[in-house]
Amino acid sequence: MSLQAPAVLAHGIGAVQDLPVPAWLFYYGAALVLVASFVALGMLWKEPRLERARERPLPPGLQRVLLSPRLRVVLGALSVALLVLVLAAGLVGDDSPTLNLAPTFVYVVFWLGVPLLSVLLGDVWRVLDPWRAAADAVAYLTARAGGDWGPPFAYPERLGVWPAAALLIAFVALELAYRPPDDPRAVAVAALVYSWITWSGAASFGRRAWFENGDGFSAYFGLFARMAPFGERRGEVVVRAPFSALAKGGEKAGTIALVAVVLGSVAFDGLSRTNWWEDRTHTAAKATVVSINLLGLLGCIAFAASTYLAAVALARRLAGAQTDLRTAFLGSLVPIGFAYLVAHYFSLFVLQGQYILPLASDPFHYGWDLFRTKDYVPDLTILEPATIWYVQVGALVVGHVLGLVIAHDRALSLFSSVRSALRAQYAMLGLMVLYTVGGMWILSRP
Amino acid sequence: MRGPWRIALLSAGVAVGVVLFLVLRGEEQDGEPEPPPPTATQPKATTTVETQPRPRPPLTVRINSRAQGLTRISIPRGREVLLVVSGDPGAEIHLHGYDVLRRIPARGPARIPFRATIPGRFEVELEAEGRQIADLTVLP
Numbered sequence: 336m337s338l339q340a341p342a343v344l345a346h347g348i349g350a351v352q353d354l355p356v357p358a359w360l361f362y363y364g365a366a367l368v369l370v371a372s373f374v375a376l377g378m379l380w381k382e383p384r385l386e387r388a389r390e391r392p393l394p395p396g397l398q399r400v401l402l403s404p405r406l407r408v409v410l411g412a413l414s415v416a417l418l419v420l421v422l423a424a425g426l427v428g429d430d431s432p433t434l435n436l437a438p439t440f441v442y443v444v445f446w447l448g449v450p451l452l453s454v455l456l457g458d459v460w461r462v463l464d465p466w467r468a469a470a471d472a473v474a475y476l477t478a479r480a481g482g483d484w485g486p487p488f489a490y491p492e493r494l495g496v497w498p499a500a501a502l503l504i505a506f507v508a509l510e511l512a513y514r515p516p517d518d519p520r521a522v523a524v525a526a527l528v529y530s531w532i533t534w535s536g537a538a539s540f541g542r543r544a545w546f547e548n549g550d551g552f553s554a555y556f557g558l559f560a561r562m563a564p565f566g567e568r569r570g571e572v573v574v575r576a577p578f579s580a581l582a583k584g585g586e587k588a589g590t591i592a593l594v595a596v597v598l599g600s601v602a603f604d605g606l607s608r609t610n611w612w613e614d615r616t617h618t619a620a621k622a623t624v625v626s627i628n629l630l631g632l633l634g635c636i637a638f639a640a641s642t643y644l645a646a647v648a649l650a651r652r653l654a655g656a657q658t659d660l661r662t663a664f665l666g667s668l669v670p671i672g673f674a675y676l677v678a679h680y681f682s683l684f685v686l687q688g689q690y691i692l693p694l695a696s697d698p699f700h701y702g703w704d705l706f707r708t709k710d711y712v713p714d715l716t717i718l719e720p721a722t723i724w725y726v727q728v729g730a731l732v733v734g735h736v737l738g739l740v741i742a743h744d745r746a747l748s749l750f751s752s753v754r755s756a757l758r759a760q761y762a763m764l765g766l767m768v769l770y771t772v773g774g775m776w777i778l779s780r781p
Numbered sequence: 782m783r784g785p786w787r788i789a790l791l792s793a794g795v796a797v798g799v800v801l802f803l804v805l806r807g808e809e810q811d812g813e814p815e816p817p818p819p820t821a822t823q824p825k826a827t828t829t830v831e832t833q834p835r836p837r838p839p840l841t842v843r844i845n846s847r848a849q850g851l852t853r854i855s856i857p858r859g860r861e862v863l864l865v866v867s868g869d870p871g872a873e874i875h876l877h878g879y880d881v882l883r884r885i886p887a888r889g890p891a892r893i894p895f896r897a898t899i900p901g902r903f904e905v906e907l908e909a910e911g912r913q914i915a916d917l918t919v920l921p
Contacts (some may be wrong), residue, residue, distance in 0.1 A: 348878070350877045350903070351877075354900065370797050374793075614851065618850065709921045716898060719900070720901070720921040722921065
């Protein structure tokens with residue numbers, strides 16, 4: 336039995352799509368956003384707090400375990416093995432998206448699971464990244480064999496994270512614009528191309544330079560890791576106030592593109608699921624659909640970037656600031672981006688995520704039963720629609736408030752007077768209300 | 782801003798939020814269809830018979846796979862549904878989520894009976910072409 340990929344399916348994979356948020360809840364959520372905004376403006380502190388929040392190292396015993404080379408090697412070996420398994424499944428396993436491990440692993444476990452882990456635990460991708468682990472292993476073996484492999488090029492600093500943003504756009508284009516996105520072969524080929532680019536980048540510019548700047552997934556997960564209460568400083572694992580790492584600024588060039596990809600891609604995911612979009616793309620030929628989707632996706636990313644730049648320009652004028660503020664408030668959009676992710680993908684993670692049990696036992700659909708979970712039947716009724724709606728609206732409201740708090744802290748540390756800081760913040764507040772209410776509105780469209 | 786003001790502002794915000802929630806939520810609940818009145822007027826002896834849920838006939842939904850555009854169907858949750866798909870003989874129909882596959886026979890339509898237990902939006906598609914022919918919504 337060969338199950339072909341669905342034709343008009345949003346977000347990569349998934350058997351069930353969410354029902355639209357009911358109108359009453361949309362109005363309630365929007366009202367809550369406005370009320371929360373004004374309450375926040377009235378209540379917020381007058382000295383930057385997050386920016387000055389202290390970081391404390393974890394106890395030395397725990398540090399030793401977390402940073403031990405042995406743990407790194409074990410996790411790295413596991414993740415390289417998983418990468419090989421996913422590639423193999425995608426290339427030679429069953430060509431049905433629901434019977435092959437690769438699509439569900441990539442779009443659900445990896446693409447949604449790692450951001451969640453990053454928000455909770457910090458930059459775990461640094462030890463889970465199979466590409467980095469493989470590159471480290473090659474470097475280690477080369478050094479042991481007496482070789483000296485210096486990178487031939489120096490990474491141009493002005494490039495910043497722009498290559499990472501471009502790679503991420505390529506990934507979300509596969510997930511949201513390409514048809515069918517959950518074709519196991521397409522997923523495997525994309526992973527091969529990504530591997531080639533990553534290892535070429537690491538070999539050309541050095542591992543450190545590439546994984547800290549050019550690598551798409553490292554940059555993406557690293558963004559969410561800044562929300563976490565754990566971080567790394569001078570080789571130590573530290574505990575810090577959650578979100579404080581977002582209030583410190585010092586963004587690399589191209590971070591705006593990165594943030595715009597997070598917001599724009601999820602917005603397009605919502606837009607492409609509406610009846611309006613479906614009706615316009617339903618009867619078109621595949622190449623046309625993919626082109627229209629790609630334009631829509633790039634349009635959403637451009638919209639996110641341009642509205643941010645407009646708000647920053649307005650903030651600068653209102654506060655009478657002389658300095659360039661373009662990267663100053665980017666950190667405040669990260670919680671909003673994460674809230675978008677939760678709102679759009681929470682149900683997918685819980686419902687489609689269950690399929691990983693049967694797929695893990697039989698990744699190629701060859702009839703194996705490695706973990707005796709082959710016949711596990713996922714329960715698609717465990718989430719009531721009302722639960723999904725409350726999580727969606729709740730996530731957006733919480734993300735909005737967090738964004739406001741971070742923007743406020745940034746404004747206080749950037750401007751000498753509280754008055755200028757508040758004025759600059761009006762523009763950011765307007766932007767965040769637009770993003771949050773707009774995000775909710777998209778979720779409420781049938 | 783001093784302490785008392787902050788608290789006043791915060792409580793005002795919370796109060797506005799709660800009132801809005803109740804008002805907007807109330808509207809929605811009023812709009813919900815009332816359950817049929819129980820047979821309270823019936824004599825007690827007959828209630829055991831009366832409260833037996835009468836088997837409702839399945840909702841029959843017809844789709845033509847050759848129709849232009851996307852057919853959109855909404856079904857209340859819990860109902861028995863009979864999906865009748867006509868059009869391309871030999872084509873395999875896939876109802877996502879419920880994961881039912883059925884081929885359209887050479888003569889007559891494909892009949893897919895199922896109970897609408899999972900709420901959400903689901904695709905009905907022509908499997909081989911990967912073309913969606915209908916969008917089935919199971920309302921909560």
